[in-house]
Amino acid sequence: GYPLSAEGILVSGGSMANFTALAAARRAMTPGNVREEGLSGPDRPRMTVYASDQVHSCVDKAVDLLGIGTNQLRKIPSDDRFRIRMDELERAVASDRAAGFSPAIVVGNAGTVNTGAIDPLDALADFCRRESLWFHADGAYGALAAIVPELKPFFSGMERADSIATDPHKWLYVPYEAGATLVREPGLLAAAFRKFPEYLAADPESPFPGPAWFAERGVELSRGFKA
Numbered sequence: 001g002y003p004l005s006a007e008g009i010l011v012s013g014g015s016m017a018n019f020t021a022l023a024a025a026r027r028a029m030t031p032g033n034v035r036e037e038g039l040s041g042p043d044r045p046r047m048t049v050y051a052s053d054q055v056h057s058c059v060d061k062a063v064d065l066l067g068i069g070t071n072q073l074r075k076i077p078s079d080d081r082f083r084i085r086m087d088e089l090e091r092a093v094a095s096d097r098a099a100g101f102s103p104a105i106v107v108g109n110a111g112t113v114n115t116g117a118i119d120p121l122d123a124l125a126d127f128c129r130r131e132s133l134w135f136h137a138d139g140a141y142g143a144l145a146a147i148v149p150e151l152k153p154f155f156s157g158m159e160r161a162d163s164i165a166t167d168p169h170k171w172l173y174v175p176y177e178a179g180a181t182l183v184r185e186p187g188l189l190a191a192a193f194r195k196f197p198e199y200l201a202a203d204p205e206s207p208f209p210g211p212a213w214f215a216e217r218g219v220e221l222s223r224g225f226k227a
């Protein structure tokens, strides 16, 4: 359900797909230039991230590696069907704002790996718009089920996510390794990752301009062929 202008990159798997999307979110959701200024310092936002207590451990890892810190990852209780509780999420965001934190990112599960639980993605999309938060959907397992017309309604709201992580090496059954990051707004991946060494300056006379610089959409420069 994304617009054709959305961008993305194939990566090694769901962990890297979530990391890549959350790096774009961190860059987009901090004032100034977090890539230069970092997240520490008295005037820097104390960023907080929200996900249910069922979220995959790779989100903990990403929050750690992005310098946000896992103490700032709020694990919101889930209901008896392992879906995030919206009332608890709203309460956590409000109390963090009152305490001087900067709520920034909500990660919704589009199919958890343990139970297949799908968070209420429509409610999360509404909430994130209302609160000006980045909405990321971890669909490493489940998102691709939205291709099946009978299953698509379960994922309603995912099309409004700012970013989505998914794993072709799960329900598309392609060989390892294949994950994918999708970001709705063009340019936000490049804002998070563009950094060209001089020796890679584009040759204006090159007959092969290429459709995209993949190095500005993720961590890696040299990498295996993924298509």
Ligand SMILES: *Cc1c(COP(=O)(O)O)cnc(C)c1O
Residues within 6 Å of the ligand: 012, 013, 014, 015, 016, 056, 058, 111, 112, 113, 138, 139, 140, 141, 142, 167, 179
């Ligand atoms: C599998 C999975 C991941 C991790 O993906 P890898 O490809 O193993 O790195 C993350 N989130 C969810 C929901 C998953 O199912």
